[in-house]
Structure formats: C-alpha cells, structure tokens
Amino acid sequence: MANGLDVRAIPVKHWGNRFPWDKHMGYNGYLLKYKGIRMLFAGDTAYTDSFKGLADREPIDLAFFPIGAYQPDSFQEAHCTPEQAWMMYKESGAKRFFPMHWDTFVLSYEPVEEPYHRLVAAAKLDRDQIVIKSHGESIRL
Numbered sequence: 001m002a003n004g005l006d007v008r009a010i011p012v013k014h015w016g017n018r019f020p021w022d023k024h025m026g027y028n029g030y031l032l033k034y035k036g037i038r039m040l041f042a043g044d045t046a047y048t049d050s051f052k053g054l055a056d057r058e059p060i061d062l063a064f065f066p067i068g069a070y071q072p073d074s075f076q077e078a079h080c081t082p083e084q085a086w087m088m089y090k091e092s093g094a095k096r097f098f099p100m101h102w103d104t105f106v107l108s109y110e111p112v113e114e115p116y117h118r119l120v121a122a123a124k125l126d127r128d129q130i131v132i133k134s135h136g137e138s139i140r141l
Helices: 073-077 082-092 114-129
Strands: 006-013 028-034 037-041 064-068 095-099
Touching: 028 073, 064 082, 082 095, 095 114
Parallel strands: 037 064, 064 095
Antiparallel strands: 006 028, 028 037
C-alpha cells in the first residue's frame, strides 16, 4: 500500500501476449482501494469465476468489465460476451458497472455498437447500474 492506494491482483482468463512467440506472459485484473472507494478493473478477460464474491467482505463501488471483441467465437477464449461480462459483474457483487473495450476501433467481427445493446438487454431491469451510456461521459462517485 503506497500513498493509501491498495492494489490486489485478480487472475483473469486471457493469454496476455502481444506477439505469437511470447505466450509465457500472464495477465490479471485489479481490485483497487483508495480513500474508501473500491474499484474492480477486470482488464481483458473471457468468462471466469475469479470475481465471484469479491464484494462479500467489503463493497465494490465500481466495476470495469470489457464487453467487446468476442466474434468470431474463438475470440471468447480471451474476451467475454456482454452477457458474460454482466454475469461476472453480478457475481462480483459490485454496485455499478462501467463497460469498456467497445465501440472504439474494429478489433473483431461484431458491429461496434452491438456490445452495448447486448449489455443493456442482459441487464434488463438493472440497467440503471450501468454508469456509462456513451463515450465521453463523466461520472462522480
């Protein structure tokens, strides 16, 4: 803990490499706590149960989960679908969902606007827990 920032690494499901020959590299997400605010940054990940119950001991105020780059299906070895991201968020117990990894550039085959629409559909009546609706929005905790 430096300057009051507490950082905990969380294992995720991603290959972590940037080149075909460096498959030895790992990858993780982070649970961050600063001045009483706890945030979960999942990073890039396929569905994993690593986030289950993280808020059981202490609330998580905001969780960042990726929702894009899942097509073709083979990409789901390292990237979750919007529905899987919502499931991991709910399993974590966090209070608010911040979607990331969508509608910025073409990395995969799904239409760039699709991930957000699928996320909202997955959230159903809990869609008010999604804090960002479009790029450039600001939120205040």
